[in-house]
Amino acid sequence: MSEIIAPPPLSTPPALPPAPEPEPKTTPPTTYKLTYFPVKALAEPIRFLLRYAGVEFEDVGITKEHWPEIKNSMPFGQLPVLEMNGKIAHQSIAICRYLAKQSNLMGTNDWENLEIDSIVDSVSEFRQKVSAYFIEKDGEIRAARKKVLVEETLPFYMGKLEEAAIKNNGYLACGRLTWADLFFVGLLDYFNAALETDILNEHPRLQEVKRNVLALPAINEWIQTRPESDY
Numbered sequence: 001m002s003e004i005i006a007p008p009p010l011s012t013p014p015a016l017p018p019a020p021e022p023e024p025k026t027t028p029p030t031t032y033k034l035t036y037f038p039v040k041a042l043a044e045p046i047r048f049l050l051r052y053a054g055v056e057f058e059d060v061g062i063t064k065e066h067w068p069e070i071k072n073s074m075p076f077g078q079l080p081v082l083e084m085n086g087k088i089a090h091q092s093i094a095i096c097r098y099l100a101k102q103s104n105l106m107g108t109n110d111w112e113n114l115e116i117d118s119i120v121d122s123v124s125e126f127r128q129k130v131s132a133y134f135i136e137k138d139g140e141i142r143a144a145r146k147k148v149l150v151e152e153t154l155p156f157y158m159g160k161l162e163e164a165a166i167k168n169n170g171y172l173a174c175g176r177l178t179w180a181d182l183f184f185v186g187l188l189d190y191f192n193a194a195l196e197t198d199i200l201n202e203h204p205r206l207q208e209v210k211r212n213v214l215a216l217p218a219i220n221e222w223i224q225t226r227p228e229s230d231y
Helices: 041-053 067-073 092-102 110-134 139-167 179-195 204-214 217-225
Strands: 032-036 058-061 081-084 087-090
Touching: 032 041, 041 092, 041 179, 041 217, 087 092, 092 110, 092 179, 110 139, 110 179, 139 179, 139 204, 179 204, 204 217
Parallel strands: 032 058
Antiparallel strands: 032 081, 081 087
């Protein structure tokens, strides 16, 4: 029987050099430009949330004289708008909600977010009633609206918000700091200026909400350094 000769072992190919590590993709930082009139009002809650998030932003104040020139270029012809890397967002509540998501100021579930939205919408509803009086030019209509505001609207809304603050231990929703608190406190200067009074005078738990927000380091710093304006 002939001897079986095994084939020679296959040679091992030389090892290939390791593939180069892919270059990490870097996302450019978001740039923020807030455009509004040179007052607090509707833009102040947005400023609070931007400051709370620790981001720098350009704050552009449009004068009444300049506003007609740019009005048609704004979404729905309104301010404030927030431009983020060239994309423009409008509607102050929608902007605030977006920023709250970036800063962990939302609820932990759908029910909590509904609770927050309900408070924010109620504050916004009150603001609309105040604004209807504040911008009225006719003296008689203005006086009549203020009477209803002071005697009926203000006690009703502040009473309901006071109940929420009692229930939530010095906050307006969820028993802790949420964007509803920053939204409300951000509008207080506007409310006080429009109604020519401190609307929290008779509401100690709402005063606590205000203290809790203004004690936040980023908000406190903003209050100390922001431009002066009437409202």
